[in-house]
Amino acid sequence: MSDWLSPAETQAVWLSLQIAGRAVLFGLAPAVAMAWLLARRDFWGKALLDGLVHVPLILPPVVVGYMLLLLFGVRGPLGAPLYEWFGIRLVFTSAGAALATAVMAFPLMVRAARLGLEAVDPGLEAAARTLGAGPLDRFLTITLPLMLPGILAGAIIGFAAGLGEFGAVITFAANVPGETQTLPLAIYSALQSPGGDATAARLASISFGLALVFLLLSEAVARRLRVWLGR
Amino acid sequence: MLDVAVTKRLGGFDLDVAFTAPLPGVVALFGVSGAGKSSLVNLIAGLARPDAGHIRVGDDVLFDAGRGVDVPVERRRIGYVFQDARLFPHQGVAANLRYGLNRAPAGDRRIGFDAVVDLLGLEVLLTRRPHHLSGGERQRVALGRALLAQPRLLLMDEPLASLDAARKREVLPYVERLRDELKLPIVYVSHAMNEVARLADTLVLLDRGRVLAHGPLTELAARADLPLADDGFDVGAIFDARVAHHDAERGLTALAFAGGSLLSPLLDLPLGTHRRIRIRARDVVLATRRPEAISLHNILPGTVLDVTPRGPAGALVRIQVGEAVLLARVTRDAVTQLGLRPGVAAFALLKSAVIETDL
Numbered sequence: 001m002s003d004w005l006s007p008a009e010t011q012a013v014w015l016s017l018q019i020a021g022r023a024v025l026f027g028l029a030p031a032v033a034m035a036w037l038l039a040r041r042d043f044w045g046k047a048l049l050d051g052l053v054h055v056p057l058i059l060p061p062v063v064v065g066y067m068l069l070l071l072f073g074v075r076g077p078l079g080a081p082l083y084e085w086f087g088i089r090l091v092f093t094s095a096g097a098a099l100a101t102a103v104m105a106f107p108l109m110v111r112a113a114r115l116g117l118e119a120v121d122p123g124l125e126a127a128a129r130t131l132g133a134g135p136l137d138r139f140l141t142i143t144l145p146l147m148l149p150g151i152l153a154g155a156i157i158g159f160a161a162g163l164g165e166f167g168a169v170i171t172f173a174a175n176v177p178g179e180t181q182t183l184p185l186a187i188y189s190a191l192q193s194p195g196g197d198a199t200a201a202r203l204a205s206i207s208f209g210l211a212l213v214f215l216l217l218s219e220a221v222a223r224r225l226r227v228w229l230g231r
Numbered sequence: 232m233l234d235v236a237v238t239k240r241l242g243g244f245d246l247d248v249a250f251t252a253p254l255p256g257v258v259a260l261f262g263v264s265g266a267g268k269s270s271l272v273n274l275i276a277g278l279a280r281p282d283a284g285h286i287r288v289g290d291d292v293l294f295d296a297g298r299g300v301d302v303p304v305e306r307r308r309i310g311y312v313f314q315d316a317r318l319f320p321h322q323g324v325a326a327n328l329r330y331g332l333n334r335a336p337a338g339d340r341r342i343g344f345d346a347v348v349d350l351l352g353l354e355v356l357l358t359r360r361p362h363h364l365s366g367g368e369r370q371r372v373a374l375g376r377a378l379l380a381q382p383r384l385l386l387m388d389e390p391l392a393s394l395d396a397a398r399k400r401e402v403l404p405y406v407e408r409l410r411d412e413l414k415l416p417i418v419y420v421s422h423a424m425n426e427v428a429r430l431a432d433t434l435v436l437l438d439r440g441r442v443l444a445h446g447p448l449t450e451l452a453a454r455a456d457l458p459l460a461d462d463g464f465d466v467g468a469i470f471d472a473r474v475a476h477h478d479a480e481r482g483l484t485a486l487a488f489a490g491g492s493l494l495s496p497l498l499d500l501p502l503g504t505h506r507r508i509r510i511r512a513r514d515v516v517l518a519t520r521r522p523e524a525i526s527l528h529n530i531l532p533g534t535v536l537d538v539t540p541r542g543p544a545g546a547l548v549r550i551q552v553g554e555a556v557l558l559a560r561v562t563r564d565a566v567t568q569l570g571l572r573p574g575v576a577a578f579a580l581l582k583s584a585v586i587e588t589d590l
Contacts, residue, residue, distance in 0.1 A: 123317050126278055129304040130311040131331035131380045141330075145321045230320045230362025 005206075009199060011178055012186035013206055019094060019169075019182055020162030023102035024109070024155050031109035031158075032151055036139075038110070039117045054107045056168075061104060065171025068100055072172070090173075097173040097180040101162040108161055109154035116150010117143070149225045156218035160211060183207050233258060233384070233416065237274050237284035237294075241440070246270055250445040252433035254289065254384075254416040259431035259448065261421060266437040268420045272386050275418065276311050277304035288384050288416070308335075310382030314389045316369040318361035324372050325357045331380025339381055342413065347375045350412065351405050367398035371405060378409070385409070388420045399426075406430060424459075428452070428469050428509050449489075453556035455539040455547050466547065467511035468558045472588075474504045483528065483583065490555030494528040495586040506588055512547060514585035515559035518578045519569050528583040533557065535575045538566055546571075550579050 005013070037043075038050055056064050072079035072090045082088045090096035120143055128142045144151075166184040173180040175189060187203045190196035236249035246267045252258040260268045273279040275286055277293065280301065286294040288309075293302045310331075318327050332344060348354055351371045361369065370390050377385060387406070391399045407430065409415050421427050427434065427448070434451045436443040436459065444457055452459060452469040459466065476485040477497065484498040486508065493508075500506065521530060533552035541547045546566050548559045557579045561571075571577065 121317075123313065123315070124319060126304075127311070127313065127317040128319075128330070129278070130276055130307075130309065131376065132305050132308070132334035133330075134305050137334075142319060148321075228321065230360060 005202060006199070008177060009186065009203060012181055012183055012203065015094065015178070015180075016163050016182040016184075017210075019098045019101055019180075020159045020165075022095075022098035023105055023162045024158045026098070027102035027106050027109055027158060028151070028155055031106055031154060032113045032144075032147075034106075034110050035113035035117050035150075036143075039114050053110055056104050057107045061165070061167025062171050064103060065100055065168035068096075068103065068168065068172040072096070072099070092174045092176060092180065094173070094179050097169045097182065100168040100172040101165045104165050104168050105158035105161045109158040112154030112157055113147065113150050116147035116153065119150065120146040146229065149222055149229070152221055152225065153218065156214055160214050163207070163210060232287075232289065233418070234285070234287040235271075235275065237271075237281035237286060239270065239274060239279065239281050241267070241270055244440045246274075246440040248437070248440070248442050249284075250435045250442050252435070252445070255410075255414045256432035257410050257417045257419055257430045258433045258435060259419050259421060259427040260435050260437060261424075261427050261431075262437035263422055265439075267440040268422075268437055269388055270440075271437070272311075272388050272418065272420055275384075276309050276386055277302065277307050278311075291383070305334075308381065308383050310377030310380055310385040312370070312373050312377050312385065312387040312390045314392050316361075316366075316373040318364075318369055318372055318376070320361055322361075323357075324353065324359050324361065324364070327361065327372060328353070328357075328375050328379055331376055335379070335381040342378055342381055344379060347378050350408055351375045365398070366394050367401045370394065370398075370402050374402075374405065374409075378413075378415070383416070385415055385417045386420075387417060389422070390419075391421075391423070391426060403429065428467075429507050453549065453558060455537065455549055455558075466513075466558055466560065467509045467587075468556060469507060469509050470555060472506050472508045474498060474500050474502050474506065477502070486586070486588075488555060490531060490533075490552035490557065493531075493581075493586055494583045495588055496583055498588060509587040510557060510581060510585065511587070512558035512560035514581055515557055516580040517548060517550070517559050517561055517565070517569065517571065518580055519571075519575065521578055522580065525580075526582075527580050529579075529581045529586075531557070531579045531581075533577060533579055535571050535573055535577050537573050538571055548577075550577055552579060 034053060069091065070076055074080060074083045074089060074091065079090060090099055125138050125142055128138045133141065164184055169180060169182060170185055175181050175185045183203055187200050190199040190203065233252045233254050239246040248271055260271060262268055270279065274281050281294060281296065283296045292300050293307050294300060351374060353371060353375055356364065356368055356372060364372065391402055394402065410417060410430065419430055431448045434448040435445040436451065436457060444451055449469050449471065451457060470488040472486040472488040474484060475487040475492065479497065482497045483494045486493045486495055531552045533550040536549040536551050536556065539547045540563065544563050546561055546563050548561055548571055550557045550559060559579060
């Protein structure tokens with residue numbers, strides 16, 4: 001790849017994969033918990049929470065990035081304690097890019113996980129109860145494995161969407177090569193600079209190829225899971 | 232003893248049920264669809280919560296609204312065999328079987344894995360996955376899984392309803408083995424009289440959320456005032472019989488029951504075997520004098536208890552024969568001709584072939 005791509009271009013590809021990967025890694029478990037909360041529990045303010053989770057789907061990504069900047073900036077209500085107590089700075093860092101990506105991909109992961117959860121027959125959980133399984137036991141041994149197809153779909157869609165996240169990342173984490181400059185940001189920069197057309201075309205074709213590979217992969221894994229579950 | 236007294240407001244009607252039944256034994260909850268059988272079973276399991284009342288199994292209080300006791304499902308130790316088996320699709324048969332076993336208290340694993348595999352004939356299924364099993368095999372695995380959770384009571388909610396006649400015959404003997412070999416208390420929900428007649432000791436008759444009657448099956452089956460005696464249910468008296476004697480030469484087996492002795496076609500059962508038998512009312516002929524030179528094998532002397540009109544021209548006659556009560560379906564014309572009324576001596580006549588020994 002390195003004879004074909006410049007070191008800077010290779011870096012952008014790796015960075016994209018890393019940031020999307022971190023977004024899924026940290027976002028998936030909360031997304032599954034949120035899906036369970038929204039699908040199986042009734043509580044006051046549930047509609048509001050549901051709406052809040054889905055807000056990044058409808059808001060312009062730039063607005064999401066701006067809100068993250070307000071919250072997690074070094075003087076923001078969450079950013080200030082993070083920086084002062086733990087020395088963690090999110091703005092203009094790859095961790096910040098991963099956070100912005102995770103927030104944007106979160107509703108997609110929640111929706112997929114929720115679909116997976118709704119496909120789980122509550123009768124099976126009731127059966128597990130009669131066999132002596134408590135709530136957490138039941139969730140870990142019955143619900144979670146049975147919603148795996150949904151969780152997997154959520155991970156893949158979150159990862160794929162994360163590879164392409166632009167607005168929120170550039171607003172919150174800026175366009176720092178080697179730190180926050182992911183594939184779409186690199187393509188954008190290439191298009192802005194004179195003679196960058198060839199670079200943009202190479203990176204765009206890599207984007208296309210990655211998207212295709214992950215789609216095929218998710219199909220293959222989903223098929224195996226369905227066979228395993230006898231669906 | 233199983234002691235249930237619960238009320239529960241449901242969508243269509245109110246469930247208001249109270250009964251007791253001796254344990255161990257098989258308690259049949261019997262009634263048409265929508266009578267509240269499954270709702271009642273879910274209350275006993277703890278999957279639904281009664282509005283009021285109590286549920287006790289032996290000395291253990293599982294629910295008592297007055298005392299604020301409501302043991303969670305997972306700690307009730309009540310096995311549940313669902314109509315649709317509900318095997319875990321992501322686990323193999325062996326893992327399904329061990330699910331409850333692994334969660335039972337280590338000190339109380341009286342029912343062992345190998346014993347259950349043996350009892351239910353599961354050996355060849357152990358490595359299979361649930362979706363590769365037939366309906367009957369699924370129910371057997373579900374039964375084994377529930378057993379291995381070491382339940383103090385086993386609930387079976389129409390476990391055979393989704394199976395065809397051949398599969399039913401495949402599973403029923405296994406249920407009998409639980410009753411006879413493990414002495415496991417069972418609550419068995421059904422709307423099929425032959426299953427109930429074959430398995431149950433105690434019958435709880437449900438209708439629109441109420442208990443119409445409860446008590447020993449053989450007693451209730453001989454009553455004329457219950458829906459059991461309606462023609463739709465194929466009325467018949469049910470007895471516990473014992474294989475008393477074989478006469479291979481004549482091709483007959485003598486069965487001892489509360490009413491004396493009955494001759495049936497030769498049975499391939501060891502002497503002393505206990506067997507449920509049923510004698511349908513429509514198969515019993517009545518006479519007021521002992522007939523002679525007749526091809527019938529069974530002529531039982533008795534006394535008419537009562538006569539209940541049934542349908543436009545029929546009547547159901549109950550006859551006390553020894554300790555047993557037989558039912559006979561006759562025409563009202565015959566009642567008049569023979570002068571059948573309470574206290575009259577009568578003979579119940581039945582061909583050996585009509586004694587149902589394989590329900």
